[in-house]
Amino acid sequence: MANVRTYNRNVRVGNWREDATLEEESLKDFLHRKEKGQLTVQKTGMLRQNILKPVHLTVSQDGFLRYGDTVMLVNTEGTKSDPHEPCTLSIIADLSNVMSHSQVNTDPYLQGPCQVGGASSLKPCVRNAFVITSVDGTSNGTVLRYEESFALRTTAGFAGGLYLASDLRTFEKCAKLSRQQEVSLVEQHGFFCWWRVVYFDPQERLEHEGYPVQGNTKVLISHCKTNQCLAALANHVLWTPFGKEYEVTAHTFLDSHKAEQKSNHWMFITADPNEQEQSILQRQHVSPITHEHQPNPKTVIDTQGEKEN
Template sequence: MNHVGIYRPSVRVGNWREEITLEKEALMEFLQQKDRGELTVQKNSVLKQNLLKPVALSPSPDGLLRFGDTVILINTRRTENPECVLSIVADLSDITTHLETNSKPYLRGPCQVGGASSIQPCVRNAFIITSVDETADGEILRYEQNFALRTTPGFGGELYLATDHKSFQKCAKKSRLQEVTLVKQLDFLCWWRLLYFNPQERLEHEGYPVQVNTKLLVSHCKTNQCLSALSDHTLWTVFGKESEITAHTFLDSHKAERDCNHWMLMTAAPGDEETRR
């Protein structure tokens, strides 16, 4: 009778003993990485926990936007899934720390952005209206006035929303249009302005205060292209399927911007205790 499989790793001689030793070393290395939190599944969990940490939006008692306000940007497109919020798209390679000070992890630029479906204010979708011309915080933001959008401090990394003319080397992944990213340095590529959504009344509203929760356009100062959310171009992220965000002005037959270019800056409702926490 022929015996099959007599010599196995359990015999502990020759190459089988070497295999047993390698298995033990691999298991020990796995357990050490688990204790240090270096496993990929653990890092992804930390990434999600930090990005989804709640953020308090700024209340607006008089219904006007101001410099220094923390807001979220919602695209007001009329599609099957109308909720599309400008959000950070990050992975493990975007996280860094100050090794000399052993500081907490934070996002480093450049990072991608996308259109998420959740409208709950968190680190991932909260942006601070920042001055680019030494305008003090608390001053009213007006149409056609230059400003920058900055992520929250801490894990958000205080990155600025930026874009530039598209090229063969740098463009949006799906649509091949003008790419929108988050960068560390504040320069002219980070300058934006708000336009009244109706082109026939745009000139009359120049210099008027911007109201919260109002349909408007977010135009880039250098390229003169409007921020847009493309529902027909999707990205797969660690949070699931999301719309691609680009800087491109889409016009209809009446030379008016289409709904993919329409945005709304939302703040906290006065007296909303949950948002202030």
């Protein structure tokens, strides 16, 4: 009697009808969400597809930056103790930042606030392209000058037109790892979104005040409200949906000579006039990821332009 089977596979016991109904409803819900593109894997793919879409940077004919130009911000190197490869100021966004106008427009867009970080990719895309924007009504096409207030805005469309902002550090609002002054992207424009370009050499800073800013050269980007410079921290690594990136804060690092360190040195990168689909930095720099077997990769060429008469 121990080997007699009381039930076979066709016998239904317990709440079998309820279990079958729940499975059917779960399958219907899955197919409905898949049709609407609401699955997590679909949303993640949509986010990466839109935020990594290539962007054409502005081609500067005379080398000077102007309001309305689309550029990349690149920190070329870290400090001697914490060196790093060139990194671009980039948007850090996840699914919580993706919104859509269900009644007006179905196209998704990013909603602030969003984090920023230093990504290793030098390819211009929605994630790392910024527009130089006026804060006092100056028309597009006007030359940007040293010590002149301006704003940095993400591109229109999926990037949402967010503004790069910072504010005084508090106990509750600061950078996650370094606990320094936080930098983020916000929707509303205000005084905390104002920045100014400062000549990187302190000994020649006064002489350059009011002169046009030349692209693809080292500069400092100082926050108008707090007077702290934008910095990329090589010793503070963030793990983001896009990989390993450096933390970006607003903090001025000074050496023994009271000069800003390399963490505060940035470059406004424009497009290569000969090939507009890539930046000038891409042409000058060979990525160690794709050319890891080369013993001596090319370094970034930094030429300082002369003053405009």
